[in-house]
Amino acid sequence: MDLNELSLAVEKGSAKKTKELVIRALEAKIRPELILNEGMIKAMGTVGTKFQNNEIYVPEMLLTARAMAVGLQILEPAMAATGAKPIGKCIIGTVRGDLHDIGKNLVKIMFKGAGIDVVDLGADVPDTEFIEKAEEIGADIVCLSALLTTTMPAMAEVIRKFEKAGVKDKYVFMVGGAPVSNSFAKQIHADFYTPDAGTAVRVAKALLMDRAGQAS
Numbered sequence: 001m002d003l004n005e006l007s008l009a010v011e012k013g014s015a016k017k018t019k020e021l022v023i024r025a026l027e028a029k030i031r032p033e034l035i036l037n038e039g040m041i042k043a044m045g046t047v048g049t050k051f052q053n054n055e056i057y058v059p060e061m062l063l064t065a066r067a068m069a070v071g072l073q074i075l076e077p078a079m080a081a082t083g084a085k086p087i088g089k090c091i092i093g094t095v096r097g098d099l100h101d102i103g104k105n106l107v108k109i110m111f112k113g114a115g116i117d118v119v120d121l122g123a124d125v126p127d128t129e130f131i132e133k134a135e136e137i138g139a140d141i142v143c144l145s146a147l148l149t150t151t152m153p154a155m156a157e158v159i160r161k162f163e164k165a166g167v168k169d170k171y172v173f174m175v176g177g178a179p180v181s182n183s184f185a186k187q188i189h190a191d192f193y194t195p196d197a198g199t200a201v202r203v204a205k206a207l208l209m210d211r212a213g214q215a216s
């Protein structure tokens with residue numbers, strides 16, 4: 001099966017075709033990671049470039065996002081956990097003012113797949129909700145996502161609020177999203193910046209295993 005066909009369906013924002021092609025790709029035993037990267041995420045890059053060049057507008061981007069969400073729903077069970085005992089707890093959300101949630105959802109799916117319990121706060125999350133939920137569930141990791149340069153300061157503000165409340169050291173802070181960088185993460189006192197969901201899950205897993213080792 002040609003994954004370019006899937007990529008085109010996502011790019012065109014056809015949820016029906018996307019669903020059909022993801023099912024077909026899974027039936028053809030193509031690895032979910034390949035379906036995701038080559039068939040779906042690739043399309044988001046193309047759409048982003050077209051938007052930047054004024055070839056398409058927000059309504060088209062919304063259709064693409066919807067097709068992506070439908071495809072992800074089908075893929076999620078194939079990427080889900082093995083049923084092993086959870087190795088840790090995490091909360092995740094896209095920061096205040098930012099509605100982009102596809103990357104955040106991918107991180108969530110991969111964390112779940114690695115046996116990490118995840119509470120998803122959604123997108124456009126008020127700063128204080130991160131503290132409230134982290135304290136409520138006794139999270140190990142707080143993950144923040146931002147896709148807009150204009151919402152990166154909200155990431156800093158969330159961490160500042162944990163510091164002000166005197167609870168920052170209880171959690172590991174991981175940040176990500178296209179405009180975020182390692183130096184920005186350092187600047188805002190986050191513990192880790194990871195460029196993609198695969199790296200994020202590797203880092204989270206390693207540190208949770210490390211903690212478990214130290215505790216025993």
Ligand code: B1M
Pocket residue numbers: 041044045046047048049051052058059061062064065097098099100101102103104106107143144145146147148149150174175176177178179194195196197198200
């Ligand atoms: Co928007 N948008 N958008 N958009 N959008 C971008 C981000 C943009 C780069 C497009 C462009 O101009 N080329 C641009 C931002 C420019 C900037 O700030 N530098 C932009 C803009 C300008 C806007 C609006 C302002 C447009 C407008 O209204 N005029 C507006 C803002 C709305 C708001 O948020 N307040 C807007 C709106 C939208 C839609 C709602 C239409 C839609 C989002 C729908 C949704 O998410 N439900 C949308 C989309 C789809 C995009 C693009 C095309 C695709 C984003 C995406 O899903 N990428 C995007 C262009 C692009 O990215 N090329 C664009 C795929 C996704 C898998 O990647 O999210 O980067 P990403 O996640 C990766 C990593 O970054 C990382 O892992 C993920 C998987 O590997 N990661 C983490 C992400 N979060 C992490 C957290 C972690 C770790 C890793 O924690 C541990």
